[in-house]
Amino acid sequence: MxxxxxxxxxxxxxxxxxxxxxxxxxxxxxxxxxxxxxxxxxxxxxxxxxxxxxxxxxxxxxxxxxxxxxxxxxxxxxxxxxxxxxxxxxxxxxxxxxxxxxxxxxxxxxxxxxxxxxxxxxxxxxxxxxxxxxxxxxxxxxxxxxxxxxxxxxxxxxxxxxxxxxxxxxxxxxxxxxxxVKKENHGYIFNSMLMAFIGAAGKLLTKEIASIEDIDKSWMVNFHMPMGPFGILDSIGLDTAWHVTKSQPDAASQKFAALLKTYIEAGKLGEKSGEGFYKYPKPEYRNSGFIS
Ligand SMILES: NC(=O)c1ccc[n+]([C@@H]2O[C@H](COP(=O)([O-])OP(=O)(O)OC[C@H]3O[C@@H](n4cnc5c(N)ncnc54)[C@H](O)[C@@H]3O)[C@@H](O)[C@H]2O)c1
CATH class of the missing domain: 3.40.50.720 (NAD(P)-binding Rossmann-like Domain)
Structure with missing residues (x-):
């Protein structure tokens, strides 16, 4: 055909x-x-x-x-x-x-x-x-x-x-x-990997193991990336991220979803609202001195 x-x-x-x-x-x-x-x-x-x-x-x-x-x-x-x-x-x-x-x-x-x-x-x-x-x-x-x-x-x-x-x-x-995708899978291929990556970053933050900036820096330096997981979350939109995170049944996801909710309630939806984990249009992670 x-x-x-x-x-x-x-x-x-x-x-x-x-x-x-x-x-x-x-x-x-x-x-x-x-x-x-x-x-x-x-x-x-x-x-x-x-x-x-x-x-x-x-x-x-x-x-x-x-x-x-x-x-x-x-x-x-x-x-x-x-x-x-x-x-x-x-x-x-x-x-x-x-x-x-x-x-x-x-x-x-x-x-x-x-x-x-x-x-x-x-x-x-x-x-x-x-x-x-x-x-x-x-x-x-x-x-x-x-x-x-x-x-x-x-x-x-x-x-x-x-x-x-x-x-x-x-x-x-x-x-x-x-x-x-050979078998039906929520989130296909890329979104499944992205959810796991974002979930790991959320766990590091909610367990107070590292700061938002240091988690992002670690990813950016190791993989030569322009942004880390929290910069990515800001670009996706924290409301969308909350919907997805909240639908995961495990305790770590629920804890991260609760944190995301506090941002949403404060009107901080990420890049589209001007503020999320960072402030836009000039987020700190884009400053040349961020990674130093
Ligand atoms: N935005 C993206 O980057 C993206 C990427 C991949 C997949 N998707 C998927 O694509 C779909 C659409 O997402 P979007 O971001 O474009 O949403 P959107 O809100 O921008 O657009 C949805 C459109 O659907 C229309 N609509 C609602 N009910 C309808 C109906 N009964 N009949 C016809 N039209 C109707 C709305 O008027 C609206 O224009 C979703 O399933 C989303 O998960 C979106």
């Missing part, structure tokens, strides 16, 4: 990026959202990304703007999915919302359509049945698309095995490096 027509569900942060990259890669793209304002904002976000790509990578601005002009932005589900060879879903990370969306698209999508989800911490088997076509259902999870160019392909036990190489090829065509 040759994928030509792509339908993106959810025109937020990730859906906009996947839609734009698909259009730049020559696919016919339709993007759907229930919220018309999200669709308007999505178009503006795409234009900003094209501007950055033109400055940073030499992409011709006119080619980028033509790609955006070729995308159909719609709040009409039937129109969005007509002719779709593949759906990539990026709606809210909420099991009920995703179930509603997959139940509806399972009924209105053409028979040929492959179903893929971008869920970050849920599993494809949680929506595969309700979509009505579990064999054609698989996770296809992008990261940032333009900066972190990895795509996770994670089938559930009922996925047709032939779908995996097809999605690998599709991922490569979008300039991503495909990695396959």
């Amino acid at each position: 040759k994928i030509k027509n792509v339908c993106i569900l959810g025109a937020g942060t990730l859906g906009s990026r996947v839609a734009l990259q698909a259009a730049l890669s020559g696919y016919k793209v339709r993007i759907y959202d229930i919220n018309p304002t999200a669709l308007e904002n999505s178009k503006k976000t795409m234009a900003k990304i094209i501007d950055q790509l033109a400055k940073g990578t030499g992409l011709e601005e006119s080619a980028g703007m033509n790609a955006i002009d070729g995308i159909v932005f719609t709040d009409n589900a039937t129109n969005a999915v007509m002719d779709a060879d593949l759906i990539n879903e990026s709606v809210l990370e909420d099991i009920q919302v995703k179930n509603q969306v997959w139940e509806m698209f399972g009924q209105i999508a053409p028979e040929k359509t492959i179903f893929t989800t971008n869920t970050s911490f849920l599993l494809p088997s949680m929506f595969a049945e309700i979509s009505g076509r579990p064999a054609k259902f698989c996770a296809l999870h992008f990261h940032d698309v333009f900066y972190s160019k990895v795509v996770d392909i994670m089938p559930h036990p009922g996925t047709d095995p032939d779908l995996v190489p097809l999605l690998e090829e599709f991922g490569r065509s979008l300039e991503q490096v495909p990695v396959t």
